[in-house]
Amino acid sequence: MRLVKLLRGHVGEVIAVFALLLVQALCELSLPRYMSDIVNVGVVGSQAGNSAYLGHMALVMFAFCLGSLAAATLSGLTASRVAAAVSRDLRREVFAKVMSPSPAEVNEFSQSSLITRCTNDVQQIQNMIVIMLRMVMFAPVMGIVAVVQVMTMGGGLAWIVGAALLAVLGIVSVLFTLTMPRFKVMQSLVDRVNLVAREMLDGIMTIRAFGRQDHELKRFGAASGDLMGAQLFVNRAMTLMMPLMMLVMNLSTVAIVWFGSHGVAAGAMQAGDMMAFITYAMMIVMSFLVVSMVAVILPRAEVSVGRVQEVLDVEPAVRDPKDPVTPAADVPRGHLEFDHVSFHYPDAEGDVITDVSLTAAPGRVTAIVGSTGSGKSTLVQLVPRLYDATEGTIRLDGVDIRKMSLADLRSRVGYVPQQGFLFSGTIASNVAFGTDEAGETDLLHAIDVAQASELVSQKAEGLEAPITQGGTNVSGGQRQRLAIARALATHPEVLVLDDSFSALDYATDARLRQALAKEESDTAVLVVAQRIATVMGADQIVVLDEGRVVGRGTHEELLRTCPEYLEIAKSQLSEEELGLKEGE
Numbered sequence: 001m002r003l004v005k006l007l008r009g010h011v012g013e014v015i016a017v018f019a020l021l022l023v024q025a026l027c028e029l030s031l032p033r034y035m036s037d038i039v040n041v042g043v044v045g046s047q048a049g050n051s052a053y054l055g056h057m058a059l060v061m062f063a064f065c066l067g068s069l070a071a072a073t074l075s076g077l078t079a080s081r082v083a084a085a086v087s088r089d090l091r092r093e094v095f096a097k098v099m100s101p102s103p104a105e106v107n108e109f110s111q112s113s114l115i116t117r118c119t120n121d122v123q124q125i126q127n128m129i130v131i132m133l134r135m136v137m138f139a140p141v142m143g144i145v146a147v148v149q150v151m152t153m154g155g156g157l158a159w160i161v162g163a164a165l166l167a168v169l170g171i172v173s174v175l176f177t178l179t180m181p182r183f184k185v186m187q188s189l190v191d192r193v194n195l196v197a198r199e200m201l202d203g204i205m206t207i208r209a210f211g212r213q214d215h216e217l218k219r220f221g222a223a224s225g226d227l228m229g230a231q232l233f234v235n236r237a238m239t240l241m242m243p244l245m246m247l248v249m250n251l252s253t254v255a256i257v258w259f260g261s262h263g264v265a266a267g268a269m270q271a272g273d274m275m276a277f278i279t280y281a282m283m284i285v286m287s288f289l290v291v292s293m294v295a296v297i298l299p300r301a302e303v304s305v306g307r308v309q310e311v312l313d314v315e316p317a318v319r320d321p322k323d324p325v326t327p328a329a330d331v332p333r334g335h336l337e338f339d340h341v342s343f344h345y346p347d348a349e350g351d352v353i354t355d356v357s358l359t360a361a362p363g364r365v366t367a368i369v370g371s372t373g374s375g376k377s378t379l380v381q382l383v384p385r386l387y388d389a390t391e392g393t394i395r396l397d398g399v400d401i402r403k404m405s406l407a408d409l410r411s412r413v414g415y416v417p418q419q420g421f422l423f424s425g426t427i428a429s430n431v432a433f434g435t436d437e438a439g440e441t442d443l444l445h446a447i448d449v450a451q452a453s454e455l456v457s458q459k460a461e462g463l464e465a466p467i468t469q470g471g472t473n474v475s476g477g478q479r480q481r482l483a484i485a486r487a488l489a490t491h492p493e494v495l496v497l498d499d500s501f502s503a504l505d506y507a508t509d510a511r512l513r514q515a516l517a518k519e520e521s522d523t524a525v526l527v528v529a530q531r532i533a534t535v536m537g538a539d540q541i542v543v544l545d546e547g548r549v550v551g552r553g554t555h556e557e558l559l560r561t562c563p564e565y566l567e568i569a570k571s572q573l574s575e576e577e578l579g580l581k582e583g584e
């Protein structure tokens with residue numbers, strides 16, 4: 001059972017819980033015997049009314065009660081600690097997996113499902129561990145010892161206990177047959193509510209702009225209503241459980257008193273024994289109830305364990321090599337080479353990148369242009385190994401990047417994604433995100449090159465100005481510039497800018513390119529851009545069309561040799577701006 005395996009690291013504590021439960025069970029099981037003696041001897045027998053005897057018995061029973069209380073408290077505390085520790089470790093493992101190098105595998109699960117698995121499923125497991133540790137051991141011990149006691153007492157009443165057990169079994173079976181299917185879908189319904197809520201929060205601006213609040217609320221209401229339906233059904237069915245159990249126990253008590261009183265009258269049984277019999281019978285019924293409930297609930301927790309395990313079992317396609325290679329110290333830094341590289345997404349059929357070869361050198365700007373969907377972003381994502389090329393090789397400073405450690409590679413590559421993301425914190429914490437070594441001067445320099453100084457000088461707190469989660473308190477262009485500053489602060493060998501100038505005005509775009517060319521003379525810059533004006537000055541422009549290189553050269557060369565480039569250029573700039581007008 002996978003749930004049991006989770007306890008492997010806590011064997012000592014688990015044994016302690018079991019030992020304490022045994023003490024608790026033995027203490028509790030001795031009480032009915034003493035009760036029986038008090039009635040038989042101290043109430044109706046030879047010591048009737050003898051205070052010394054009654055006081056002594058009361059003290060003994062009190063000692064057993066205290067023992068049971070102490071053992072129950074300690075076992076409860078220990079079990080809760082073990083469960084909380086297991087759930088903390090599971091959360092950490094799942095989260096580490098989600099953070100693991102390749103986004104491809106984790107993308108298989110939706111973000112909301114990952115959150116549910118990390119929180120709700122882990123919580124289910126935690127609850128189940130507590131139940132398992134506290135009940136699964138306790139109930140059988142209580143049940144078995146109580147059965148032995150009942151058997152030894154005789155009196156011909158054991159059949160009542162048997163009948164009560166059959167009734168409990170029947171009730172538990174019917175209730176769980178009805179509710180189990182709903183239990184199973186409940187986790188996926190929680191996933192669904194999370195998914196819709198997350199999508200709504202992410203797209204809140206679009207929803208408001210299109211006045212679709214009512215539609216979205218209905219969508220959320222439907223998902224939430226489905227979950228409520230399943231929960232209500234299960235809870236209603238479960239509410240019946242306790243009253244039915246009480247009914248069984250009370251009927252058993254009545255039956256024991258009814259038949260037992262005949263035995264007492266006939267002298268076959270003592271009154272105290274009949275009372276002890278009632279208590280033992282209740283213990284047996286309760287133990288049986290607990291064991292059968294746990295047996296049915298356990299598979300439900302196993303569903304949660306399975307869902308968490310699914311995430312943990314994911315093998316990232318992008319992995320650290322066994323024996324990482326570091327580029328030789330005497331090799332010039334910042335030489336990036338794509339050698340006949342092809343790539344297709346794991347879940348897609350055709351290649352998105354086909355047989356691309358190019359080189360980027362330090363101090364030079366290589367621009368990638370192409371129509372939308374031509375594979376530009378995909379191509380540059382291969383550089384920090386967000387994905388691995390399916391064919392061909394990418395080398396940095398002469399070493400196949402698959403042979404470098406991921407940490408080493410990523411410390412050499414500064415990657416600015418299409419959507420620059422800012423974390424909650426300050427401007428400084430965001431820019432220093434990729435490095436622990438940058439001082440204030442380094443940060444200010446990176447911000448200056450990224451043309452974001454104005455943002456810092458406008459704020460009274462300067463570098464310590466707060467940034468909200470997702471960077472919602474700065475503009476799209478400011479977000480992009482801070483994301484560029486973050487990459488620059490790490491002093492990368494290769495700076496990959498994936499359409500990172502798109503939210504900048506032309507003047508800022510031009511100033512940023514100039515500053516980059518001047519300040520980053522030992523960095524190879526790889527720029528993906530939609531705007532021809534952004535790439536016109538690049539040392540080398542590579543034109544992609546449906547993942548293939550269809551042109552390569554400078555702006556002027558491409559205007560003459562590459563019809564695809566000419567078409568894009570003409571769609572953005574006038575013939576005059578392109579210098580294509582006759583006589584010019």
Ligand SMILES: Nc1ncnc2c1ncn2[C@@H]1O[C@H](COP(=O)(O)OP(=O)(O)OP(=O)(O)O)[C@@H](O)[C@H]1O
Binds near residue numbers: 370374379
């Ligand atoms: N995670 C993914 N899984 C499967 N296919 C994808 C994935 N991401 C992108 N694609 C597909 O790969 C192709 C290239 O996408 P890519 O984002 O690289 O293009 P692009 O040239 O950067 O486009 P744009 O200029 O619009 O950003 C597209 O057809 C896209 O549908």
